[in-house]
Amino acid sequence: MISVESLTKQYGRFTAVDHVSFTAATGRVTGFLGPNGAGKSTTMRVMVGLTRPTTGRVTITGRDYRELVNPGLEVGVLLDASAQHAGRTGREILTIAQQTMGLPKTQVAETLARVGLTEDEAGRRVRDYSLGMRQRLGIATALIGDPEVLILDEPANGLDPAGIRWMRDLLRGFANDGGTVLLSSHLLHEIEVIADDLIVIGQGRIVAQGSKSELLASAGTLVRATDVDTLARALHEAAVVTTPIDGGLRVDADPELVGATAHRAGVVLRELRPADGAGLEEMFLELTADTAREGAAA
């Protein structure tokens, strides 16, 4: 388990992380989601002792990362897949990790196989790796010590859909075996596929957290119609709250009521379904828009 307790990190007068508290539970894959600059990397760097918090603390299975004698055996970390030595081969990089952690030599080949890097690929220099191959190698370095906890910053970055599915299965298996996984992403759809629990951060603060099913099961209906304005008016007359979305509305009512209202108003529907996560997506887009505005103004 990873426990973040009222963590704050200030750079001068700028607060990058502001009283952030959450736990990543054992046996679960926890997604840490937020737009660029939200504070994800800063939080993860504090977790692994690379950045000192201004206040608050992080413990991993009850201890500070800096207290761990051979940390790679307890926590697998991938913070920046492109930070690997470009002139070394993948096998050399894993061999160094194996030696540093005092592991048997056989772990190198086993871990390469586990992340799907072939013998041929392991013999190539990292500078010739695709981004997806670098991510696999980074995950291999995190996994080689057979840790109980994984902390991965944007591990799906650069993976194609098959790669994302591969990683989902790998992390699912890791969590099912009793491991704890925390992974960050700035893409809702990417993390939605992989995570069981979600922590959403924006401008240094937690804005939502809970199980994925809780967060995605937002009540309401998503409707698209040829004449959205007429439908919106009819729904408002029925005292139903609507929020405009691209080409349609999110409606605080069940699909049956929306369908019946559209029928009475003579509006042709193009799509009518439960909103599944549309609320989360809207919230996330608002967060992203705020960040973009701030960036544009700066």
Ligand SMILES: Nc1ncnc2c1ncn2[C@@H]1O[C@H](COP(=O)(O)OP(=O)(O)OP(=O)(O)O)[C@@H](O)[C@H]1O
């Ligand atoms: N060493 C530093 N000095 C000053 N400001 C910093 C430093 N490191 C990070 N920041 C600022 O803290 C904020 C949070 O950055 P962080 O890298 O944690 O965000 P992030 O959520 O990981 O974003 P991304 O998805 O872009 O990686 C940003 O505004 C960033 O500019």
